[in-house]
Amino acid sequence: MPAPTESKLTDAWNAARHGNGGWPKFLSGIRIAGLRGWDAELVEFRYPVVAIAGVNGAGKSTVLKAAAAAYRAPENGAAATYYPDDFFPKTPWEEVAGVSLIYDIRLGDQSRTITVRKPSSRWRGAPERVERATYFLDISRIQPANTQIGYGRTAQEVISRGTSEPLSADQVAQLSRTLGRKYEYARIERGAGKQVGVLSQNGVEYSNFHQGAGEDSILDLIALISAIPDYSLVVIDEVEASLHPQAQRVLITEFLDLAHRKRLQIIFSTHSPFVLEQLPSVARMFIAVDRDSKRKVLYGVSSDFALNLMDNERHEELDIYCEDHQAEYLIERILAVGAADKPDLLQRLRITPVGPASTVISLATIAAADKLPRKSVCVVDAEQSPGDNYMVLPGTQAPERELLEAFTDAEWTAVAERLGRYAGDVLDAKDAAMQIPNHHAWIGEIARLIGGTMRKSKVWEAVADVWVRDILGDEQAKKWCEPIVAAVPAHDP
Template identity: 50%
Template sequence: MGNTRISTTISPLTSDWNTDRHSDKGWPQFLDSVTISGLRGWTGETVEFRFPVTAIAGENGAGKSTVLKAAAAAYRAPSKFSDMRTFYPDDFFPNTPWERVEKVNLLYQFHLGVSIGTLNLRKPSRRWRGMPERVGRPVFFLDISRIQPIDTLIGYGKIAKQSTFRGDETEFSDTDRNMLARIMNKSYTAGKMAKYEQKQIGILSTAEGEYSNFHQGAGEDATTDLVTLLRAAPRNSLVIIDEIESSLHPRAQRRLMAELFSIARSQRIQFILSTHSPYVLEQLPTEARVYIQLERRGTRDVIYGVTPDFAMSLMDDVDHAELTVYCEDREAAVVIDALISNERPDLRRRISITPVGPASTVKTLGQLSHEGKLPGKSIGVLDGDQELVTGCVKLPGRSAPEREVLENSDEDYWDAVAQRLGVRTGDLLDAVEDARRLENHHAWSRRVAENLGPRVRTDRVWEDAVSVWAQRVVDIGDRTEFVKDIFTHLDG
């Protein structure tokens, strides 16, 4: 259910973003980036928002919430919305008996239609400067306090003890109720939000009866509040949500992301999220994933396009391998594994191969590893068609792995692959020839598998073809040199 919903929402959103972007038809108001200096250890690092729904991951203390709070202060409430809140830096970064906030600089870049603007909020000593220059835009911020049980919040106990309730109640529309039902995978007959003395209480009804926040689970409670917020958010708003996945199980997380994609497209709303969840990250396109790596010296590196697996590996203390090898995708990982297994099988268990995203991400990680900024030993492995950079090595050949392996004309090679797959060589060659007509070489293995029938998996096509290639086709000297480079980093 979740995957089907996502497939119908993320593609249209991506299409609109690539086509219209910052035009009047697209996102005429968009926060492009924030640069933070002098605040909670930030020293001028920039975080860019490259997609209408962007998620920021990182360990606790890396600075995710600081980015979200800085983003919330980028705009003022438009004058036409008299009851809408304007967020100020002091709301998030106040002076306390233990901290004095000064010498802070927040630099923003944003789009107003096709025009690019900048804003500098600064606090050299006692007062923030630059507030009058802020552009008007509706901003909504949901922090982690939304998942606290309602009966623990100050003032709500009084409401719970009342025998009668006197407050304003707003019924959920069918659209809102259906959205909540899709996320929670639960049927609701009604829903409403009650307000009493500036406090909100969500009330839901199912076939079993009516119940309030006081008797809802944390995930249902938090999602009800989110649906209420989304209903109030005007077109072109900025919506910021801390730990979007909190209290939701994986399927509900995926369904929630699908709803955000749909709303981002229909209402041209920009979402900035923080997360620790691989299920959230895997729903997003590459450009929408940001990882903040906190170094031992307290400085930060902002990494774009990380894979969910890589993000989780950085946030997990469990480390069994002696060397982590970063590569672009699973196809490259299979090639690396086959080359090492053929050359030095005794050492294969000492390394971990992790796909991390596009070549730019591999290069960034290779450089960070070379500078000693990543935990443990690691190295980047680039495809053969990439330019070599510090901290990386290249796969044998001069092309992408799919082209190196599948653009092969040797009949003995294809006989061996066909034997492994349990198919006739002629059928395999026909399937490969058809696949190579596709412009996107990343789709070749899948097309070969489709042509060979349901008994042959895509993964198996690639693994068997690579295994034979690494054993029989690749130049032995190139294979030896590649594996030697890998283990030089392991033993060096």
């Protein structure tokens, strides 16, 4: 479920986008060629806060560093100008040449293309970059201060030559919410080009020489992002590093709020499903790498799908990818009926919702070329047009319409029995719910009208069970399951 601050950001983004009151400075996309295996693939940023997921080596850090080098810093400001050579230097082991970074930059209602390239020995095009405050935080930010050589001397230098910058009450509240602990105050001590974070909890003051890595990194992060200019670009590598799941969720909640209030653009990498769950689908991106090291950028992926491809501890023999949890349960029930003579089938596969039909179809192209880690079948909802590389759920309409509009009072009575409610109450609830134009809301409205402890998922499961048994039937279920049964690898005799 997205974070509670997501709706305000989404509303503002949909209403203003790049116009007045929106995000007049925005990095819309990067095309990367000739760098660390990238072959002119386009990476688009479709929302003010974007998470990039993928396995190690997929190219997430390359995208982040390329994004950080998109702009030059304003002359009067604290932001630094990053150059491609800062991130992609020539070394004794790497010859960086034949590289191009093509940026799609939004400036209000104008769109500009800026190309920074390195044909041979020198980067070209950097002076033409647009001015924008940019902040890049790499993974080194989580290194605890007490692991750094000479940290005691650093503390003395900061105390003797430094200045103290207390965090505001709002910033301290953000810190407390993120880490789930009550802090009385916090400040940053700066001096000699170094900084030390100081916290107070339960009347005890301690610096980041004695803080955990999570406290240290979040203190610095909140102090930075809360103070940066509006319309800035913030790029963060492994945003969840050193944070427990609750802190990860709250941090993303704060990010969405800051992006809304300050019109920030925040791009970060992550391996965490807890982070991905807090974001709307438009904010989630997955970089898939096939067995030939070719990359494909998938947009709108679910956290389940991202975790599925990033998790090596898998024993299933077939992946089934579908649009959402309603389709997931419906597929499971069709398989239970249509492949009843193969009782181990459901144990040998995994059904994973991945996002909208466009994402499923993109994934089907990769699966058809046998480029995914495991054999895979992709299934879209029934209102989608048939295709060569994917299956379509039974019927011709969206699942909610296909199932509910097929039911007579007899089927609704069977649903009521499964739910343990009076048939009349269920019939009244479905009559009212199906007056709503948005069919996606029907099941939730039925659950609400039935009342009590009734859950949306429970209603959908009862409806799917009855539809598969009484409407679809054994023969149609068996026929629909045939491609999936055939796709499961045969056991050795």
